[in-house]
Amino acid sequence: MAKPKVPGLLKGLGVTFGTLMRTVTEGAATVQYPHEKETPPIRARGVIALHEGNCTSCMLCVRSCPDWCIYIEGHKELAPPRRAGGAPRKVNKLDRFDIDYALCMYCGICVEVCPFDALFWSPEYEYSEPRISDLLHDKSKLGEWMETVPEAPELEAGAEKKGKK
Amino acid sequence: MGVFPLSPADTTEAPRDERRETELGAILGALGGNVADSLLKPNDDIWVRVTTESWRSSIETIRSLGYAYFCFLSAIDWMPSPFGKGENDPTQPAPERDNSIVQGYTGGATRFQLLVRLVMPGSTSGVNIKCDVPDDSMTVESLVPVFAGANWHERETWEMFGINFAGHPDLRHMYLPQDFEGFPLRKDFPLLARIVKPWPGIVDVEPLPGDENEEESEQS
Amino acid sequence: MTLIGDRQQLSYIAAQAADARVNVELETEGMTLNIGPQHPATHGTLRIIARLDGEQVVWAEPSAGYMHRGYEKLTEVRTFPQVTALVNRIDWLGSFANEVPFILAAEKLMGVEATPRAQHIRTILFELSRIANVSLFLGDLGVQLGAVTPVFFAFRDREYVLNLIEAATGGRFHPNFDRIGGLKDDLPAGFIDETRSVMKKLRNFCDEIENLLFGNEIFQSRTRGIGVIPKEVALQYGLSGANLRASGVDWDLRRDQKIAMAWDKADWKVITHPDGDSFARCWVRLQEVRESTRIVDQLLDTIPGGPVMVKVPKIIKVPEGEAWVSTENPLGEMGYYVVSKNDQGPFRVKIRSASFNNISIVPWLLKGVYVPDIITILASLYFILGDIDR
Amino acid sequence: MHALLASDVPYWAQSLLRVLGGLVAVLLPAGTVVYLFLFKMMSFMQSRLGPMEAGPYGSLQLFAEVGKWLQKEDIHPARADKFLFKIAPLVVLASTFLLVVVVPFGPDAWFTNFEAGIFYALAVSSVSVLGILIAGWASANKYSLLGGLRAAGQLVAYELPMVLAVIGVVIQAGTMNLQEIVVAQNAGSMFGWDGLGNPYLLTQFVGFAVFMIAVQAELTQTPFDMPIAESELVSGYMTEYSGFRFLIFFIAEFATAGVFSMIAAVLFLGGWGVPFSWFGWTSLGDIDNWMNIVGPLILFTKMIVLTFLIMWVRFSYPRFREDQLQGFAWKVLIPVSLVNIMVTAILKVAF
Known part of the structure; x- marks a missing residue:
């Protein structure tokens, strides 16, 4: 504080003016959203996609959901045997798989807990709805998200490859 | 880099923690007959349970030993919840639950226990002090004269557990409406969100028509 | 320290004068002003009931609870992984830092320890969330004091940090990345280089804020000597974090606590300030962001190789016991007292959040100040409403 | 404009012209200031672009905002004093219109040209305080009341330094007529060199600084926006x-910023004029008629420069506390401007 009053006030003016000039020359830090979009990172937890063929309706995701926002209904049915001549197998057929995104808190426990790799995260985020009831995605809608699921990212140097997920 | 102690069952030889031993020794010496029980977990923490009558004076004594930093005050309801995790099937009879009250470290005799943590400023030498709350009067001396910061913590504890603090200047509700009835953090206070809606995990995959008892017969 | 003594005395005299003014014969009618729950200056919905004499506060009392979510009750019906997702939301600006002490407490009960690589990455993410949190504080400070520009700088530069956290964890605000025994996943490729460049931007941001705000004489006249908290009072109320260090207590759990994190692998210093006023608190936070960027930079160089997860059973049952772990979170000391009864979920979790204690000093502190100083003091104490109400 | 008056324009048409001119003189600066500074400059200073959707580069955003505000319901608090509550914004805006009346835009382009112009301007500028006090009182809201009281205390405190800062100019020009102040500056010379005229910014720089600070406070812009x-x-x-x-408050705020900048430009920067020596004019009578078109543009440019200063400070600084502001006004600004008057008077007598 050896110097008199002026410098601090002038420095502040300098910062704002500097930013003004930077915005003019280098462009703004913001993105004009509907016209240009930022791509979320690969791991971004945007929406959960369902690979229906892998789901065995084991209910693990339902039971581990902290919010109780996943609903599964299924029934058993007979499927043709794997090997010729074997007995017909009993498989679980998925009737209903709903995720209520109005309740979901995007913790990712269901995706992690799924033993059969039926659930995936997709970074897609543009699915807001004017009506809250439309946020209940059924299994066909969850299946559509599968197209947007990216490959898992490369890991940083020094990471140990894990067996699964 | 402290390695966390293994749980007591796995311990083959108890590791020593001389710093905490001297600290606990000093506390026990100063408190004298006011200590009901104490526990030292090496490289972890110290627990002391003091008698209800000496609650305020014990805290004062411990503070005078240098534990001048008031970390938190709360309570524990040792009764297991009669509602479980709210994952019961409402159509089935309620499952049997073990409702016996088992206190944690340093034991105790009552359902509710107060818990205070004091720390020596500038270090991590802390002590967890517990005290029984009499089941009938549910009243303990207030700590506000000792630590001004206990004010809000005691209000919260009173509101959530229904434990009265004699000598507290301003025992009002902290979070809830002033006319709220019930003590939400008591285990017998139901968590309504988990009761009004049935757990989606209750339902299971419908079996094939005609075979009910073959759940585990076919498993590839 | 005599400095504090004098100021303490002055603020005491001011409070006395405020009291006396009410009692004199020619008393004017006071006015009760409700600041909040919906008010631009209360991050969330804190309500301050202030009794005013003119513009001077006779007494003031914060009234919390507009955002009480009952986390301590909710933890009782949830399993440990579910609680991790929940505690993210306590201090929503620095959410990764909320997970760490809880997971450490659970690990302590389980008797496991994360791998060195996991500890390292935890520490990096912890410091990133501190930077994200406190940089927003620095911007918001400007808004509270009437300067509109800093907050946009803060949002701009915090965004880079959030992008990093999102790239690593998948969650922008609620990472839910910590697991008992390590981390959910390893860092994605390119994270280290990206983080380095972001840390440079953040240091630049600190310089900007220092020039724009901290060097400004108006800012200094608004904050210096306002809301002085003496050391002894701070300890009594259990203040923690920068609020405590600004009162001259040299205490940082990151340095002083032996804990399974990697802070001791970096060279950094604990910032303290002797004054204990609003300026000191803000200044300490600004310097801490700088120190955090240094910590991150150093830790990035020394990430050890190896797995990020130790072997733990798929379904975790935590053995019976009690554990207390606290860490130096962006807002102050955040700790969890976890009681487990050999179950998948905890029996009782006491969440000791920093803001609750930090705000409990407000009635003491606000006596005799002016209305604009209420805002200065609240801003400098820095609370997150989710951290008070839990 | 008195060229116009001399011709056969009927009185009603003259009045209509004046009303239209007044509207333009108030709304045009307001709109420009809002778009240029509040929307764009502030955004650019904060690394963003500001409104971009309505019109090219968001230039029509202001019209969209006005449309939005006009559509909204005219509500008042139940306990409010309805008549006062409704009239308060109009009082504030009226003060702006009253102010713009004395500003000269060109050699003949003025609304009124009377002798005590600056005296009048400073007097009517405080009418807005009444409006603000009424608004604060009539709202039946504690925040409003505190705001109104603060505004009153602040505006009273800053009226005085403003007047005192102007006195220096008045002494130097020897007149209170704004038109003559402009002429005195542009016809003047500095030590015999008349290439720049004699803008009082150079001789009255202390007065200028005090005046601009007082304007900042008068407009309740940061750092004086308590x-x-x-x-x-x-x-x-x-x-x-x-x-x-x-919306009326909003317009009044920015229109007043523009009008005060114009007055500051007239007092210290030579107003609408260019140095007369450039074109060989010596007095008001010599000036070519085209200055009535160019003059307003010159004044407008100067106004933009001054509002830039006001807004730049506004977007950079935190705000004072009320008591600090009073201390600043009474302990710093007023003594400084008194010294300035003294020095000016001595020099005036000496030369």
Whole structure:
């Protein structure tokens, strides 16, 4: 504080003016959203996609959901045997798989807990709805998200490859 | 880099923690007959349970030993919840639950226990002090004269557990409406969100028509 | 320290004068002003009931609870992984830092320890969330004091940090990345280089804020000597974090606590300030962001190789016991007292959040100040409403 | 304009012209200031672009905002004093219109040209305080009341340094007529060199600084925006206003910023004029008629420069506390401007 009053006030003016000039020359830090979009990172937890063929309706995701926002209904049915001549197998057929995104808190426990790799995260985020009831995605809608699921990212140097997920 | 102690069952030889031993020794010496029980977990923490009558004076004594930093005050309801995790099937009879009250470290005799943590400023030498709350009067001396910061913590504890603090200047509700009835953090206070809606995990995959008892017969 | 003594005395005299003014014969009618729950200056919905004499506060009392979510009750019906997702939301600006002490407490009960690589990455993410949190504080400070520009700088530069956290964890605000025994996943490729460049931007941001705000004489006249908290009072109320260090207590759990994190692998210093006023608190936070960027930079160089997860059973049952772990979170000391009864979920979790204690000093502190100083003091104490109400 | 008056324009048409001119003189600066500074400059200073959707580069955003405000319901608090509540914004805006009346835009382009022009301007500028006080009182809201009281205290405190700062100019020019002040500056010379005229900015720089600070306070712009203080008083005296009444406050705020900048330009920067020596003019009578077109543009440019200063400070600084502001006004600005008057008077007598 050896110097008199002026410098601090002038420095502040300098910062704002500097930013003004930077915005003019280098462009703004913001993105004009509907016209240009930022791509979320690969791991971004945007929406959960369902690979229906892998789901065995084991209910693990339902039971581990902290919010109780996943609903599964299924029934058993007979499927043709794997090997010729074997007995017909009993498989679980998925009737209903709903995720209520109005309740979901995007913790990712269901995706992690799924033993059969039926659930995936997709970074897609543009699915807001004017009506809250439309946020209940059924299994066909969850299946559509599968197209947007990216490959898992490369890991940083020094990471140990894990067996699964 | 402290390695966390293994749980007591796995311990083959108890590791020593001389710093905490001297600290606990000093506390026990100063408190004298006011200590009901104490526990030292090496490289972890110290627990002391003091008698209800000496609650305020014990805290004062411990503070005078240098534990001048008031970390938190709360309570524990040792009764297991009669509602479980709210994952019961409402159509089935309620499952049997073990409702016996088992206190944690340093034991105790009552359902509710107060818990205070004091720390020596500038270090991590802390002590967890517990005290029984009499089941009938549910009243303990207030700590506000000792630590001004206990004010809000005691209000919260009173509101959530229904434990009265004699000598507290301003025992009002902290979070809830002033006319709220019930003590939400008591285990017998139901968590309504988990009761009004049935757990989606209750339902299971419908079996094939005609075979009910073959759940585990076919498993590839 | 005599400095504090004098100021303490002055603020005491001011409070006395405020009291006396009410009692004199020619008393004017006071006015009760409700600041909040919906008010631009209360991050969330804190309500301050202030009794005013003119513009001077006779007494003031914060009234919390507009955002009480009952986390301590909710933890009782949830399993440990579910609680991790929940505690993210306590201090929503620095959410990764909320997970760490809880997971450490659970690990302590389980008797496991994360791998060195996991500890390292935890520490990096912890410091990133501190930077994200406190940089927003620095911007918001400007808004509270009437300067509109800093907050946009803060949002701009915090965004880079959030992008990093999102790239690593998948969650922008609620990472839910910590697991008992390590981390959910390893860092994605390119994270280290990206983080380095972001840390440079953040240091630049600190310089900007220092020039724009901290060097400004108006800012200094608004904050210096306002809301002085003496050391002894701070300890009594259990203040923690920068609020405590600004009162001259040299205490940082990151340095002083032996804990399974990697802070001791970096060279950094604990910032303290002797004054204990609003300026000191803000200044300490600004310097801490700088120190955090240094910590991150150093830790990035020394990430050890190896797995990020130790072997733990798929379904975790935590053995019976009690554990207390606290860490130096962006807002102050955040700790969890976890009681487990050999179950998948905890029996009782006491969440000791920093803001609750930090705000409990407000009635003491606000006596005799002016209305604009209420805002200065609240801003400098820095609370997150989710951290008070839990 | 008296060229026009001399011709056969009937009185009603003259009045209509004046009303239209007044509207333009108030709304044009307001719109420009809002778009250029509030929307664009502030955004650019904060690394963003500001409104971009309405019109090219968001230039029509202001019209969209006005449309939005006009559509809103005109509500008032139940306990408010309705008549006063409704009239308050109009009082504030009226003060702006009264102010613009004395500003000369060109050699003949003025609304009125009377002798005590600056005296009048400073007098009517405080009418807005009444409006603000009324708004604060009538809103039946504690924040409004505090804001209104703060505004009153502040504006009274800053009226004085402003007057004192102007006195230096008046002494130097020897007149209170704004038109003559402009002429005196542009016809003047500095030590015999008349290439720049003699803008009083150079001789009255202390007065200029005090005047601009006082204007900043008078306009309740940061760092003197305690009456509005959105982090303390929500929005001060404007808290309860919505719809077109808020719009009127809003227009008044920025129009007054423009008009005060014009007055500052007239007093210190030579107003509408260019140095007369450039074109060989010596007095008001010599000036070519085209200056009536160019003059307003020159004044407008100067106004933009001055509002840039006002807004730049506004977007960079935090705000004072009310007591600090009073201390600053009474302990710093007023003594400084008194010394300035003294020095000016001595020099005036000496030369």
